[in-house]
Amino acid sequence: MTTITGAIKFVDVPNDFCISNITDLIKFIQKTGKIEFNASQVTNVSVSVDQPADTTTIWFKLSPSGNFVGVFIYIQSAWRQMFPVPNGVYRMYGDSTDIPAGYALITNTTPGFTAAMVTHLQGQWLQDPTLSFYVIFDVVYVGL
Numbered sequence: 001m002t003t004i005t006g007a008i009k010f011v012d013v014p015n016d017f018c019i020s021n022i023t024d025l026i027k028f029i030q031k032t033g034k035i036e037f038n039a040s041q042v043t044n045v046s047v048s049v050d051q052p053a054d055t056t057t058i059w060f061k062l063s064p065s066g067n068f069v070g071v072f073i074y075i076q077s078a079w080r081q082m083f084p085v086p087n088g089v090y091r092m093y094g095d096s097t098d099i100p101a102g103y104a105l106i107t108n109t110t111p112g113f114t115a116a117m118v119t120h121l122q123g124q125w126l127q128d129p130t131l132s133f134y135v136i137f138d139v140v141y142v143g144l
Contacts, residue, residue: 006037051079068102069143084141087112089121096125096134103139110140 010032019025046052047060055074061081063069071083084090089106096105104110108118126136 004037004041006035009034009036063143067143088141090139090141091136092139093136095128096137097132099139102141102143104142106138106140 059072061069072079125134
């Protein structure tokens with residue numbers, strides 16, 4: 001096993017922050033902490049458009065334009081996508097009009113979904129009190 005060492009750095013720290021308990025400390029580290037390390041120490045990962053020749057690595061596949069496609073692992077003589085799960089439906093909480101990049105709201109125009117499937121999923125969604133967007137909804141990963 002390779003040991004990778006690095007330094008914890010804190011970014012965007014407000015001038016008036018105060019930590020009064022362990023919970024605040026943990027939240028502070030989660031929000032502002034970053035780990036800086038030498039990327040050359042990571043030897044079992046490949047980040048590229050093309051399949052790596054070394055089948056013992058984890059492949060972070062990129063599109064020809066350089067966008068993230070997914071994480072692939074070589075299993076049973078083929079590169080298999082592990083994340084995001086292919087054809088996965090993801091339930092989200094938030095604002096259905098402000099979905100994270102790479103995801104799309106499931107609608108009648110989403111490839112692979114019948115009208116009955118969309119109706120079933122949308123029947124489980126929860127609208128906000130103003131009825132202007134959904135706060136619980138389903139999306140699919142479409143790539144960046």
